[in-house]
Amino acid sequence: MINRHPIRAEHKPAVLPYWLSWQKILFIGTLLFFVRNLIMPMISDDIPYAFIWDGADRGNLLDGVGPRERITSFYDIVVSQWSHYFTWGGRIFGIGLTQFFAWQGKLPFNILNTAVFVAVILLMFRLGTGEKLQRMNKTYMIWLTVAAWFFLPDPFLTMLWMCGSCVYLWMALFECLFLLPYCLKYWHEDFWDNPPKWSVPVMALSGLVAGWSVETGAAALGIITLFAVVYFWRQGQLKPWMLVGFVFLCIGTLFLTQAPGEMHRLALQREFEYNPALPPELYWTSLMFAINFDECFLPVTQWWLPLLLPVFIYIGRLPKGKKINKVTGFQGTFFLAALVVMVIMMFVPMASARAGFFPTVCIIILSLTALRELMPEMEKYAMLHARLCRSAFALGTAFWVFIVGALLYVDWNVYNQWMNRIDYINDHKAEELVVVHQIEVPPIADELNEQFESALTWNTEILAWGSDLEPRPEGSHNIMYAQYYGWKRVITDGEDRRIP
Numbered sequence: 001m002i003n004r005h006p007i008r009a010e011h012k013p014a015v016l017p018y019w020l021s022w023q024k025i026l027f028i029g030t031l032l033f034f035v036r037n038l039i040m041p042m043i044s045d046d047i048p049y050a051f052i053w054d055g056a057d058r059g060n061l062l063d064g065v066g067p068r069e070r071i072t073s074f075y076d077i078v079v080s081q082w083s084h085y086f087t088w089g090g091r092i093f094g095i096g097l098t099q100f101f102a103w104q105g106k107l108p109f110n111i112l113n114t115a116v117f118v119a120v121i122l123l124m125f126r127l128g129t130g131e132k133l134q135r136m137n138k139t140y141m142i143w144l145t146v147a148a149w150f151f152l153p154d155p156f157l158t159m160l161w162m163c164g165s166c167v168y169l170w171m172a173l174f175e176c177l178f179l180l181p182y183c184l185k186y187w188h189e190d191f192w193d194n195p196p197k198w199s200v201p202v203m204a205l206s207g208l209v210a211g212w213s214v215e216t217g218a219a220a221l222g223i224i225t226l227f228a229v230v231y232f233w234r235q236g237q238l239k240p241w242m243l244v245g246f247v248f249l250c251i252g253t254l255f256l257t258q259a260p261g262e263m264h265r266l267a268l269q270r271e272f273e274y275n276p277a278l279p280p281e282l283y284w285t286s287l288m289f290a291i292n293f294d295e296c297f298l299p300v301t302q303w304w305l306p307l308l309l310p311v312f313i314y315i316g317r318l319p320k321g322k323k324i325n326k327v328t329g330f331q332g333t334f335f336l337a338a339l340v341v342m343v344i345m346m347f348v349p350m351a352s353a354r355a356g357f358f359p360t361v362c363i364i365i366l367s368l369t370a371l372r373e374l375m376p377e378m379e380k381y382a383m384l385h386a387r388l389c390r391s392a393f394a395l396g397t398a399f400w401v402f403i404v405g406a407l408l409y410v411d412w413n414v415y416n417q418w419m420n421r422i423d424y425i426n427d428h429k430a431e432e433l434v435v436v437h438q439i440e441v442p443p444i445a446d447e448l449n450e451q452f453e454s455a456l457t458w459n460t461e462i463l464a465w466g467s468d469l470e471p472r473p474e475g476s477h478n479i480m481y482a483q484y485y486g487w488k489r490v491i492t493d494g495e496d497r498r499i500p
Contacts, residue, residue, distance in 0.1 A: 128368025130187025211252025
């Protein structure tokens with residue numbers, strides 16, 4: 001059994017301000033996240049997904065796309081996703097949500113996306129510690145806030161961009177909800193000793209949705225749940241809901257990965273997609289593996305190191321012969337799942353750092369198990385070195401404020417450029433062709449991207465690869481934006497920023 005350490009009242013001496021509760025830390029982070037949502041326009045694939053997917057005419061995302069019809073009802077989304085599944089890919093829940101919000105507008109997304117962000121943070125705490133929210137404290141919340149803002153891969157593209165958030169952040173919510181009963185049963189043997197009657201159908205539905213979410217998340221869940229089923233079977237605790245959840249997870253994963261549109265999309269991309277950095281004839285060559293390592297594997301896994309620091313300390317303090325226990329077993333399972341998924345992504349053409357979103361969620365979860373075990377020692381250390389801890393907290397807070405201020409500055413700058421551009425084109429919409437300037441980010445944006453090797457906000461690379469309009473008139477986003485806003489034709493000036 002795991003030792004349960006009471007969480008002491010946070011005083012004597014006061015390392016952090018008395019008034020700064022974990023709820024206030026969460027509120028500040030949430031408020032800033034909501035503000036960033038408000039000044040994030042609909043960009044890139046958000047616009048093409050505002051239209052019914054036309055699978056008979058190569059979909060909505062490839063060069064030279066033809067006229068499309070706007071989504072105006074739930075029926076249009078169903079029809080669109082049916083076509084999308086058979087001609088492009090199996091992510092029907094994430095893309096379906098994108099189409100819903102593209103139809104309803106950005107404000108409902110901003111509100112609900114913020115709620116999902118909070119839910120995922122709180123679920124990571126419950127999964128990693130097995131504790132109720134009453135046992136949350138400032139240390140956990142600071143750790144979770146820093147991890148969510150800086151260590152999740154490309155947070156700008158996986159949590160703020162509407163399409164990216166629906167595919168990664170929202171699917172992480174369903175994936176964490178699916179794992180919750182397994183983790184609570186692991187940490188508390190009396191959990192669902194007599195499971196409710198609804199446990200089986202709920203786990204069936206939850207497994208189906210989690211497996212049908214996004215490929216990297218489904219793969220990680222499959223590994224974790226397989227280990228869980230074997231563990232509970234060996235402990236004589238295997239319940240029907242566990243098996244049903246795992247079976248339906250596998251079924252959902254099959255629906256996701258075996259969608260007829262997967263191979264169809266690959267064929268279309270080979271013929272029509274514009275990618276001067278990695279043409280289709282160079283797939284599965286040394287160049288592809290080098291690009292995937294540099295743009296997917298390394299940017300994700302290098303930020304696991306600070307997250308794993310508490311784990312290294314915890315394991316290092318265990319006596320010899322006792323390094324394998326219930327806590328390290330949990331940590332090893334989640335780490336293995338995350339690492340295996342990232343290795344698999346090395347073999348996927350055009351893999352991006354976004355693929356590491358749920359694997360990194362797994363790393364954050366396992367880091368919390370180490371924090372829980374180290375909490376008594378951390379409290380003792382804080383009492384003995386209160387002044388040092390206060391100084392570290394002050395420096396960390398100052399750094400966080402500076403970075404967040406820089407992110408808000410870049411977000412606001414680019415948002416104003418987008419709004420001014422839309423106003424300019426609307427004023428000239430009667431013209432056959434409107435040429436606009438490319439969006440330019442403040443210098444600090446590219447510096448942040450270079451230093452963190454993660455998309456914390458806008459940068460030139462993001463703009464070049466789909467978030468801005470193009471100098472090529474046949475570019476799909478140029479065509480789709482024109483249809484969305486009722487323009488004729490629009491292009492940017494300057495050179496093509498995709499060409500290496």
